[in-house]
Amino acid sequence: MGKYVLAIDCGTQSLRGLIFDKNGKLLVKVKREFNPYYSVEPGWAEQDPNVYWNSLCEVCRQIKEDEKDVFNEIDRVVVTTQRDSCVLLGKNGEIIRPAILWMDQRKIEKPRDMTLYHKLTITTVGMMTTAKNFSLNCNAHWIQDYEPENWKKTHKYLQISGFLNYKLTHEFKDSIASQIGHIPFNYKHFRWEGKRGQKSQIFHIEREKLCDLVAPGGVIGYVVDEATNETGLKKGIPVIAGGSDKGCETLGVGCFDNYTASISLGSNASIQTTSRKYYEALRFICPFPAVIPKAYNPEIQIYRGYWMISWFKKEFAQKEVTQAKELNIAPEELLNKRLNDIPPGCDGLVFQPYWGAGAKRPEGKGAIIGFDDYHTRIHIYRAIIEGIGFGLFEGLQYIQKKSKINIQKIMVSGGGSQSDAICQITADLFNKPVYRVQTYETSGLGAAIVGYVSKGEYNSFDEAVKNMVHLKDEFLPNPANVQVYKNIYDNIYSKVYNKLKPLYKQMQK
Structure with a gap:
């Protein structure tokens, strides 16, 4: 038996092959970047699924070439990917059409019908508008309406994780903890919804087109000959059910x-957060299945969050982009160094980060208010960072209210967490200590934890986390900055949406 777990982390803009040892030390990292998506029509976001598979193959072959001894000791593979992105496969695993990604904005013209009982119950709790929006935004519905020939050819309707698992094992299976999207999944009971269940009334996808589900840590299948030839991985290595990137x-x-x-x-x-009890932080918005079996992740998200930084770089930061190329560093490093040139609150500039229709705010748009002649593009940059923080802080309020538990500390990950300045802004805005762990590659680390538990290295997820996750950096709130952010949130940010909502509705028309 080999020593190591290979974590495959497929994000929106890159795929990474990561090998951690049983103590959580990152031994190997190989990354392949790709264009996040292409648009055939305005608002569409599609990708050739082979971009993900080819990147996985390239990453594996590169690891084998650079770290042959470590590569030969791989005895588990765990896949974690971006969520709510669909891949359609035929009976023989052929790709039917390009993948439709989570940021795609296409809609059908009319929501799917539902039984009178469900209409009455959903209307009674005041959530019919939300249910209709879910139905309108379901990618499967769009394909059914506008590409019926493709829907007819579809054998399985998969998440990207399910597609990569199929390519590795030739099994149409995926992890329970990866089923997050516009699909008829029963989040309370961790299974596909029954034919007359509420989710099946909202999302009309035939059961036979959905994959088989495996609990996190269970075996999806084993690496097949074809995958061995393309990746270099040993035939027969178990592919383990992981979970979504979040x-x-x-x-x-x-x-x-x-x-x-x-x-x-x-x-x-x-x-x-992680909860053993089911609760909805926002009414009618289910908590997602956690990677820990039979647990939940209540979540609030800011749609397109730090993607807004990519937009800012493209539109306002060509100077930093050019300098970064010369210095062989990321443009964000140069931008983040300038964050502290701007005071908390950005001299009165406030950003509302609703860059896309959320489930509870379908008419929402992005807004920046408070411009004056002394504001610079770096003010805008910091306002974006703070605006995303305010949106997440609002989410914290919902979670604490529903769980009736006061959150004590914040753990950060993702691209923005690499910046000390952004971590400090987060600590000040939330008025709570913020921590980073030993690696920025936390999705891969989480997947590796699943792998080591599955191979018996640890008896439980709790034991694995104690041995593999290590606190590295601490950021404590600055009381003066805390007060600035509290005043802005209470007196300005929390009121912006309701003030602008009538205008957003007019703009929609």
Whole structure:
């Protein structure tokens, strides 16, 4: 038996092959970047699924070439990927059409019908508008309406994780903890919804087109000959059910309960906790299945979160982009060094980060208010960082209210967490200590934890986390900055949406 677990982390902009040892030390990292998506029509976001598979193959072959001894000791593979992105496969595993990604904005014209009983019950709790929006935004519905020939050819409707698992094992299986999206999944009971269940009334996807589900830590299948030829991985290595990138991040930072929050400062920013009890932080918005079996991740997300930084770089930061190329560093490093040039509150500039229709705020838009002639592009940059933070802080309030537990500390991960300045802003804005662990690759670490538990290296996830997750950096709140942010949140930010909502509705028309 080999020593190591290979974690495959497929994000929106890159795929990484990561090998951690049983103590949580990152031994190997190989990364392949790709364009996040392409748009055939405005608002569409599609990708050729082979981009992900080819990247996985390239990463594995590179690890084998660079670290042959470590590569030969791999005896588990665990996949973690971006969420709510669909891949359609035929009976023989052929790709039917490009993947539709989580940031895609296409909609059908009319929501799917549901039984009178469900109409009455959903209307009674005041959530019919939300249910209709879920149905309108379901990618499967769009394919059914506009590409019926493709839907007819579809044997399995998969998440990206399910696609990569299939390519490795030729099994149409995926982890329970990866089923996050516009699909008929029963989040309370960790299974596909029954034919007359509420989710099946909202998302009309035939049961036979859905994959078989495996609990996190269970065996999806074993690496097949074809995958061996393309990746270099040994035939027969077990592929283990992992979880979504956010769920693996939450495990990878050691967030085990409702007293700790995991904040992901990635392309889709989010705040999660881990709970053994089912509760909805926002009414009708289910907690997601955690990577810890039979546990939940109540979550609030800021749609397109730190993707906004990519937008800012493209539109306002060509100077830093050019300098960064010369210095062979990321442009964010140069931008983040300038964050402390701007005071907390950005001299009165406030950003509302609703860059995309959320489930509870379907008409929401992004807004920046408070401009004056002394504001610079770096003010805008810091305002974006703070605005995402305010949105996540609002999410914290929802989670604490529903769980009836006061969160004590914040664990951060994702691209934004690499910046000390952003971590300090987070500590000041939340008025709570913020911690980073030993690696920025927390999704991969979470996936590796699943792998080591599955191979019997640890008897429980709790034991694995104690041995593999190590606190590295601490950021404590600055009382003066805390007061600035409290005043802005209470008196300005928390009121912006309701003030602008009528205008957003007019703009939608």
